[in-house]
Amino acid sequence: MNFDLIKSVIELVQQFMKQNEGKSLYNNDLKGFTKWINISYKDGFESQDPDWIGKEFGRSSDSVITTLLIRMNRYAKSYSRSVISNSAFSSQDDFIYLINLKVLGTMSKMELIRCNLHEKSSGILIINRLLRNGWAAQTVVQKDKRKKVIQITEKGLAVLANSMDEIRMASKVVAGNLTHPEQMLLIAILSKLDEFHHSFYRMNLESRDLLDLAYKKLN
Numbered sequence: 001m002n003f004d005l006i007k008s009v010i011e012l013v014q015q016f017m018k019q020n021e022g023k024s025l026y027n028n029d030l031k032g033f034t035k036w037i038n039i040s041y042k043d044g045f046e047s048q049d050p051d052w053i054g055k056e057f058g059r060s061s062d063s064v065i066t067t068l069l070i071r072m073n074r075y076a077k078s079y080s081r082s083v084i085s086n087s088a089f090s091s092q093d094d095f096i097y098l099i100n101l102k103v104l105g106t107m108s109k110m111e112l113i114r115c116n117l118h119e120k121s122s123g124i125l126i127i128n129r130l131l132r133n134g135w136a137a138q139t140v141v142q143k144d145k146r147k148k149v150i151q152i153t154e155k156g157l158a159v160l161a162n163s164m165d166e167i168r169m170a171s172k173v174v175a176g177n178l179t180h181p182e183q184m185l186l187i188a189i190l191s192k193l194d195e196f197h198h199s200f201y202r203m204n205l206e207s208r209d210l211l212d213l214a215y216k217k218l219n
Contacts, residue, residue: 079170101152
């Protein structure tokens with residue numbers, strides 16, 4: 001049984017009842033609910049373009065998307081600063097790197113740095129801080145003595161566990177007031193964008209070459 005689907009339907013019904021309460025815009029039956037779904041989601045996401053500041057002066061949707069993504073990044077960073085203020089972490093990158101090591105497992109320094117889309121110099125500073133604090137350890141690969149890998153330690157797992165409640169709280173706040181269906185839609189859209197950009201990022205090109213190549217791909 002698909003419980004996620006059932007949860008999504010229940011949330012939609014609750015949202016329908018809340019919006020329709022006292023207004024009687026739709027019949028409180030399956031027919032009314034279906035009509036509300038079509039208008040609120042199908043038409044809202046596929047047919048009607050939203051308004052934005054500067055639209056009447058020719059500001060493009062590309063410009064708005066870029067601005068909103070930058071703003072969301074800044075909101076997320078501000079909430080992350082709240083997390084580290086009551087923890088042993090120096091920056092949000094500390095716990096993000098540890099989470100990656102916990103979830104994805106052992107990897108080389110460069111694999112960990114690329115996973116977080118950092119420049120090598122910045123990533124090395126973060127990794128060295130994790131090693132210095134004993135939250136991560138570097139070991140030699142037995143099959144290839146020239147290769148070293150990074151893994152999270154018990155101490156790292158412990159310090160991460162101590163902050164996970166606040167990390168989850170910050171993540172929930174970043175997702176804001178989006179409903180479950182809206183979150184699923186946003187994940188799909190952002191995943192599509194991430195796949196597009198990451199295909200170029202892996203090439204390790206200079207910034208200008210990267211921009212030119214990505215632009216040509218779109219035209």
